[in-house]
Amino acid sequence: MPKYKEVAQKIIQKINSNDMKQGDKLASIEELMKQFDVGKNTILNALTELEKQAYIYQVRGSGSFVRKHKREGYINITEVNGLRNNLQGFHLDAKLLDLKATKPTHEVMANLNIAENEEVYYVKRLRSIEGRKFSVEESYYLKSVVPYLNQQIVEDSIFNYLIDDLKIEPGFIDHFLRVGKLNKINADLLNLEPGDPTVLLESIFYLKNGQPFDYSIINYHYEESQFFIQGASYI
Amino acid sequence: MPKYKEVAQKIIQKINSNDMKQGDKLASIEELMKQFDVGKNTILNALTELEKQAYIYQVRGSGSFVRKHKREGYINITEVNGLRNNLQGFHLDAKLLDLKATKPTHEVMANLNIAENEEVYYVKRLRSIEGRKFSVEESYYLKSVVPYLNQQIVEDSIFNYLIDDLKIEPGFIDHFLRVGKLNKINADLLNLEPGDPTVLLESIFYLKNGQPFDYSIINYHYEESQFFIQGASYI
DNA sequence: TAGTGGTCTAGACCACGGA
DNA sequence: CCGTGGTCTAGACCACTAG
Structure with missing residues (x-):
């Protein structure tokens, strides 16, 4: 792990352990350089990292400050694995409904940017939070990237496995x-009526090298799901 | 404008004018240093900026590549003023329904982090896209930050004015x-039925110095609105 | 093995905010 | 005016990718 990521983690720890609030001020860059005995660029990299993750914001001539949104139970979809990071403290469950290796449909081929001879894993899961039906998730994983899946992996956490x-x-x-409308199958799974609204989230996950490896379609229970999205101005 | 932002803009121009596609490779950092006659950190800053805005991704040992999602008509809510940036080419319209200076409600006080003696502007607008009802937007602007608003400003673009x-x-x-359900007033405005689903988006806008200055609640027409959100992994 | 991005340092100077 | 973040350079070395 590079120095600047270690520094970033330690700053996050400090924010959490000191129970710092939105607007609380961090130590200055110069102080941080001394504290961690690193160069200025290392601190800058660490702070840029924290800014990307919406932990802090920096104000020229004034300092760096803690950024914290207050609402609980919201899923942060700006982060991979937002479920685990943002719903910690809630009991999450994933029940396997279907798992098979298969040829991709045209929709999957388009979204994963693959040819029809590339096999994919199809996984359908019913997710619950605190025992309440939460979402129906259908995912397609490129087999050349994810060569093996089984029930245990899929009911635990696919991303931890990956x-x-x-x-x-x-x-x-x-x-x-x-917003979409539920079909009969998914409505039954979520204990809702066909035609009821649903948050329809399509996601394409890419590897660090730019290759898409997972296309997923999630129907969220409209009463159980709420989302947090962080934004920025690039003017 | 700092050098690295100029460099970033020129790279964006190059991507657009050369009609580069997802996965196309940019010049190497060394080449870019020569092209723009700047140091390595300046190029790195420019590329970091472009990465934050999802224009590119960088792959160690390999190069920097163009990142482009293909779908049109999606609102990118990861960027301020995503409407204008992402629906360019579509005809947008904002009709003023109400505009007044007022005392904040408790909800507004909580979200803007202000006391009850701080006045706010209340603005309600009906937005259309290509003549179709698109969203009902209610916004509260801190008067100490936005001291004046009128119908013309509000029907044009508040953010351009700001x-x-x-x-x-x-x-x-x-x-x-x-997902929420429409009340009678907003349903009528959107030509929908009360109880119909709506994408309910609450947003808090902050100044660069961390002060919240705008709290807005938008009801989107569920058939006319779709959203793009970029995410990243911070592992 | 050559090319490319990633990390890191040391140091200089600029721009802004608040007392 | 001082403290603070922002920009920029020059240079060294590391880590990964691909042919």
Whole structure:
């Protein structure tokens, strides 16, 4: 792990352990350089990292300050694995509904940018939070990237498996979100009526090298799901 | 404008004018240093900026590549003023429904982090795209930051006015998104039925110095709105 | 092995905010 | 005016990718 990421982690720890609030001031760059005995660029890299993750914001001539949104129970879809990071403290569950290796449909081919002879894993799961039906998730994983999946992996956490065991490094994601209407199958799964609204989230996950490896379509229970998205101005 | 932002803009221009596609390779850092006659850190800053805005991704040992999602008509809520940037080519319209200076409600006080004696502007607008009802937007602007608003400003573009005329610099945003149900008033405005679903987006806009200055609640027409959100992995 | 991005240092100077 | 973040350079070395 590079120095600047270690520094970033230690700053996050400090924010959490000192229970710092939105607007609380961090130590100055010069102080941080002394504290961690590193150069200025290392501190700058660490702060840039924290700014990207919406932990802090920097104000020229004034200092760096803690950024914290207050609402709980919101899913941060700006981060990979936002579920685990943002719903910690809630009991999450994933029940396997279907798992098979298959040829990609045209939709999957387009979104994963693959040819029809590339096999994919199809996974359908029903997710619950605190025992309440939460979402129906259908995912397609490129088999050349994710060569093996089984029920245990899929009911635990696919992303932990990818990262910890397969040493796959997700890089970035494209999300497409809209409101849809539930079909009968998914409505039954979520204990709702066909035609009820749903947050329909399509996501394409890319490796660090830019290759898409996971296309997923999630129907969220409209009463159980709420999302946090961080934004910035690039003017 | 700092050098690295100029470099970043020129790279964006090059991407657009050369009609580069997802995965196309940019010049190497060394080449860019020569092209623009700047140091390595300046190029690195420019590329970091472009990466934050999802224009490119960088791959160690390999190069920098263009990142482009293909779908049109999606609103990118990861950027301030995503409407204008992302729906360019579509005809947008904002009809004023209400505009007044008022005392904040408790909800507004909480979200803008202000006391009850701080006045705010309340603005309600009906937005259309290509003549179709698109969203009902209610916004509260801190009067101490935005001292004056009128119908013309509000029906044109509030953000252009803030940035170009008031020289206000937005810094970052918190968005909270969920599915809601329309009340009678907003349903009528959108030509929908009460109880119909809506994308309910609450947003808090902050200045560069961390002060919240705009709290807005938008009800989107569920059939006319779709959103793009970029994400990243910070592992 | 050559090319490319990633990290890091040391140091200089600029721009802004607040007392 | 001082403290603070922002920009920029020059240079060294590391880590990864691909042919």
